[in-house]
Amino acid sequence: MKLGFIVNPIAGMGGKVGLKGTDGKEVLEKAIRLGAKPESPIKAKKALEVLKAYMDEIELITCPGKMGEEEAVELGFKPTVIGKKKAEVGPEDTEEAAKKMLELGVDLLLFAGGDGTARNIYNAIGDKLPVIGIPAGVKIHSAVYANHPRSAGEVALKYLKGEIKAIREAEVMDIDEEAFRKGQVTAKLYGYMKVPYERQLVQSLKAGRPEQEEAAQDAVADRIIAEMEPDVYYIIGSGTSTRPIMEKLGLPNTLLGIDIVKNKELVASDVGEKDILRIIDGKKAKIIVTIIGGQGYIFGRGNQQLSGEVIKRVGKENIRIIATKGKIVSLGGQPILVDTGDDEVNKIFNGYMRVLTSYNEEIMYRVKGL
Numbered sequence: 001m002k003l004g005f006i007v008n009p010i011a012g013m014g015g016k017v018g019l020k021g022t023d024g025k026e027v028l029e030k031a032i033r034l035g036a037k038p039e040s041p042i043k044a045k046k047a048l049e050v051l052k053a054y055m056d057e058i059e060l061i062t063c064p065g066k067m068g069e070e071e072a073v074e075l076g077f078k079p080t081v082i083g084k085k086k087a088e089v090g091p092e093d094t095e096e097a098a099k100k101m102l103e104l105g106v107d108l109l110l111f112a113g114g115d116g117t118a119r120n121i122y123n124a125i126g127d128k129l130p131v132i133g134i135p136a137g138v139k140i141h142s143a144v145y146a147n148h149p150r151s152a153g154e155v156a157l158k159y160l161k162g163e164i165k166a167i168r169e170a171e172v173m174d175i176d177e178e179a180f181r182k183g184q185v186t187a188k189l190y191g192y193m194k195v196p197y198e199r200q201l202v203q204s205l206k207a208g209r210p211e212q213e214e215a216a217q218d219a220v221a222d223r224i225i226a227e228m229e230p231d232v233y234y235i236i237g238s239g240t241s242t243r244p245i246m247e248k249l250g251l252p253n254t255l256l257g258i259d260i261v262k263n264k265e266l267v268a269s270d271v272g273e274k275d276i277l278r279i280i281d282g283k284k285a286k287i288i289v290t291i292i293g294g295q296g297y298i299f300g301r302g303n304q305q306l307s308g309e310v311i312k313r314v315g316k317e318n319i320r321i322i323a324t325k326g327k328i329v330s331l332g333g334q335p336i337l338v339d340t341g342d343d344e345v346n347k348i349f350n351g352y353m354r355v356l357t358s359y360n361e362e363i364m365y366r367v368k369g370l
Contacts, residue, residue, distance in 0.1 A: 001160040002059045004101035004129075005048070005079070006121075008094060008113035009066035011137045012039035012304065038066075039304075039341070040136035043149040044112035045071045047134045050153025052076065058160065061106055063097045065089075091120045098124035108196070110156045112136045115174040115187075118144050122172045122191050130167060130194045132156055135203070135339070139256075139302050141173035141187040143204055144195050148339055148370035151201040159196040170195040170202075203295050214244075216324040219359040221245045224288060224322065225264070233285040234261045235276060235314070238303050241290035241322060258305045273307045285314050291323040291355075293330045298367075300339030308342030316348055321355045321365075328357065328365065335368040346370055 051058060052075055060077050062068030064085035072079045082100050086093065094117060101109055102125045109129055111121055114137010121131060133145035134152040146152035158164040173187040195202060221244035228234060236242050236259045246253035249264050257270035260279055268279060287306060289298050298321055299306055311319070321336070338349040346369030355365045 001057060002061060002104070002106040002108075003051070003156060003160065004098075004104075004106035004109040004111075005044075005060055005062040005068045005072060006094060006097050006101075006109065006111040007040055007044045007063070007066065007068045007071060008111070008117040008120075008136070009038055009040055009089065011113040011117055012043075040112045040134075041066060041071055043136040043341070044068070044134055045075060046149035047110065047112070047146075047153035047156070048072060048075055048077070050150055051157050054157065054160075061101055061104060063093070067093065067097065091116070094120040095124040101125075102129050108132065108156055108159055110134065110152060112149075115139050115142050115172075118142045118172050118193075119174055119190055122193055125193075127169065127192055127194050130159065130196055132159075132195055132202075135301075138304060139175060140203075141175070143170040143202075144172060144193050145203050146201055147203040147337060151370070155196050155198060155201050158198065164196045164198055166197045167194050168197040169193070170197075213324050213326050216326070216358060217241055217244045218248075220322045220324065220356055221248050223356060223359045224320065225249065227320075228261075228264060230263060231284070232262065233267065233280050233283055235259075235280070235285060235287045235306070235310075236261060237287065237289035237306065239290050239292075241324070241327070242288060245288065256302065258303065271305065273305050273310060276305060276310050277313065280310075280313060284318075286318040286320060287311070287314050288320050288322060291321065291327055291331070291336055293327045296331050296334055296337045298336055298338060300337075300341065300370075304341075306340075308340040308345035311340065311345050319353075321353055323355050323357060325357050328355065328363070335366040337368055337370055339370045343369075 055077050060072055060079040062072055062079045063083055064081055067089055069081050098121050109131040112134035132152050132155045134149050135145045146155050169192040172190045172193055175187055224245050238256050243253050251266045254270040259269045260267040291298055292301055338346050340346055349367045349369040352364045353367050354362050356362050
């Protein structure tokens with residue numbers, strides 16, 4: 001069994017510091033200045049750990065240094081390393097590695113990153129090779145990823161052992177930057193890759209917002225504003241579902257970021273994890289968060305600023321989930337998901353939580369920590 005293994009070592013670094021990704025050298029340098037730490041290598045190792053018991057049966061082919069070799073060796077693998085180690089790596093290195101693995105005839109390509117990494121892999125190999133992504137980026141609209149790093153390892157192992165036979169064509173998506181500059185969050189389709197599929201392990205494509213949802217979102221926003229208590233810090237999550245709250249308050253909204261409101265006034269906009277912890281230190285705070293349509297995440301996808309530490313400070317009882325009925329239906333009965341990167345924090349969400357779906361309507365819905 002030949003398994004390709006590629007790690008984008010900078011993927012996800014911008015999340016906790018409030019950036020919208022790490023695409024481009026300038027953004028990466030800014031993330032480092034803000035104190036960002038590598039996230040992708042940690043998540044890549046979680047996936048590879050699942051395969052550890054079968055390392056003697058797997059020929060692992062990977063890239064030098066932090067692009068896979070270090071993670072594999074640390075876990076006891078003896079990988080075949082292709083290419084030369086570089087001080088700095090970029091998208092071209094991911095593409096070159098993927099092309100080489102296709103030439104070497106790997107049975108499956110396991111890679112860690114976000115939507116930008118998925119695009120790089122697609123650019124290199126198209127749909128010529130089955131892949132499974134380890135979710136490690138800030139933004140993950142694409143459907144080529146497992147729902148958790150460990151799930152990516154499970155998919156890889158089951159596929160190599162012949163236990164998963166179903167292959168689906170999964171969308172490779174990334175944010176349409178031109179639309180984003182106009183204040184719209186829409187993802188652009190770049191193509192399809194082949195992914196071993198098991199529903200419980202592989203995440204779905206992020207669903208868009210139907211136009212008829214606007215009235216329901218307005219009603220939810222009215223209820224949230226009516227509930228706001230004096231001198232409480234409200235941490236407003238990212239996305240179009242929370243935007244009506246800020247609009248009705250007459251406050252600027254960071255569409256893909258996190259804003260903080262107190263006494264219906266803006267305290268801080270587009271904040272990172274450290275900013276949130278500093279502002280709410282010793283104060284009462286609440287988090288308003290929505291569900292990613294089609295995927296079901298409330299934490300861990302596009303809002304890494306709301307880290308495990310932030311959640312512990314705020315408390316589960318002070319988290320308000322909002323979602324229209326249409327968004328709930330888009331889950332197809334699957335649970336709401338939490339993937340903060342902190343296993344202990346994830347576990348506290350197992351069970352049922354209230355979801356506000358309209359001004360006077362709430363439902364109890366199952367939540368699962370991954």
